[in-house]
Amino acid sequence: MTPIQGVFLITAAAILWSAYMVVTRDNLIHSALYLIITLFGVAVLFVLLEAGFLAVVQVLVYIGAIAILMIFAVMLTRGDVDKLEQVSIANSGFVAMISILFFSTLILLMGQWPAFSSTAPELEAGRDTVVELGTALVSPKGYVIPFEVASVLLLAALIGALYVARPQGKGK
Amino acid sequence: MIPLSWYLVLSAALFSIGFYGVLSRKNSVAILMGLELMLNAVNVNIVAFWRFLAPENIAGQAFAVIVFAVAAAEVAVGLALVISIYRRQKTVAADEIDLMKW
């Protein structure tokens, strides 16, 4: 068991445990805090996969923006603090069986793929994936069109979220 | 070293947990949290495939960046909608928001 494998196993255990806590806690703020642990674990996985830029962007975007947005949304949409509201549905055992079935089907199907247990090829040293990624995202022979479409999508989301969530009563 | 199978099993497990979260929760914000777990699992999958099968082609990381942008946009609009619904109906339970049913 090399140290890298040990790190991976600890990270994987942390991710799966905190993901389980996200979907089972009744206190939604606890759910959001466990979601932060899961997102950080995924960032560690990105570092293990030699995608350092993606790891930093994961922390910046998911933990720094999306998780905080979730916590705000939970706090703003809490009903009466005393009334216990139901967060999960009644018979979630059936759903648990469905998702376990889904997981086993995925693993079975993937296990029959010959390259399932391949090992990582060596990356040549001195290669700067950040520069390659940046060039690919803006070069016409690369991925500039998805990049621009994503920018327009973000602009639409910005305007849409502002319009939908603005306080009412202005036009009355 | 770490074989590809470990990453794929991990992302399948994370996806299934997110799937369970989306189906078994009533609160809309909790459903969105499950959705985030699924998106993260997909991202791990994409980057693992990039690293193991085609590291010379930067498309894997570019795809993951676009997924980040899409996830952020979706969460922003989704939570804006949830807050707007809460203002009107005073509830965010997914089974009580049935305005279009008579």
Place this chain on the structure above:
Amino acid sequence: MTFWDDPIALIGQWIVDLMVQLNLPTNLIVFISTLVGVIVVASFGLIAVIFLIWLERKVAARFQDRLGPNRAGPYGLLQTLADIIKLITKEDITPAKADKIAFNIAPVLSVVAVLLIWAVIPFAPGWIGTDINVGVLYIAAVGSFGIVSVLMAGWSSNNKYALLGAFRAVAQLISYEVPMLITLLIPVLLARTMGMMGIVEAQSTWFVLLAPLPAFLFLLSSIAEIGRTPFDLLEAESEIVAGFHTEYTGMKFGLFFAGEFLHAFTVGVLTAIFFFGGWRGPFLDQLPWLGVFYLMAKALLGYFIVMWVRSTLPRIRIDHMLAFNWKFLTPLSLALLIVTAILDKAFEGSGSHTIALFAGNVLIFLVSLVALRQVSRRQQAARKPFKKRKVAKAPAAGKAS
């Protein structure tokens, strides 16, 4: 190499040789030497806080025309130690129905978020914790841990005012991250790399000469990020009690306090690295480790400016603060980014590169001044005149009661 060439590498080599003599496995040797490096860098930050708190109190006192602490030890140098002992011996109260785990983790996370920045700071040529090629983005990312810790602190205190304070604090922090990141992109643009060592090495002309206005904007948004006056609505005593750390006593409050001072000093260090040349200075070829002193001198200058601003300016109201950010700082920093990119590419490699960029900055500065003038004139004209009201008259002189 002699001792004076590179003392850190020599000491590191000595530790590794010691462990090799003890016949430890190679993985463990690498792990332990990395661990020693981590402990050294983290301790540097934490011990610097002790000095910084004393410095802050003395400088703030001098600005207010008084002496500051001068009883505990010569010139009051042991004052911080006395404060630490006092905070440790204070009663540690946890409010009833507070969320214990989140309540205890929040101050630790707040300090950790600042210490993590120190991992990528280049102290001297060749001395850096780790030279990742996305250092700038890493700094922005660990800032978000600090934001999460504020939210956790405010929510887990089970206190309405702490929660309100935490909301305001998070609104301010995430708003001012935007101009901070955009102005951070300008040194990245000019240095063609996101790695911290690369940015310092590319500053043969200091970036403050190429981009003075972004340097000023970076300092401004960073002061807002650390929650210092004039942006300290979050924790001022006359405002929302004490904001998100209302319910924290003893050493937990001490951790928030120390984290804030360390963050202020880190902002000074970052300004020095990105805009003032980092460890660059004279005589670096002969003695490379002089870079540490140059960096610390420039950082202390930046820290002095932060303290100066703090002692001089009054507080800004939260709605003015947010309006200032979104309506002025963000468009201005975006305009600066676009203009710097265009001018940098247009004058690349030519002799008038510096002059052109400096002139571009001055031009944008004048344009924004004119725009501000128009806006404030319009606001002045729209203000309602003060209605004269009846004023109570003082009794006539001589009519003593």
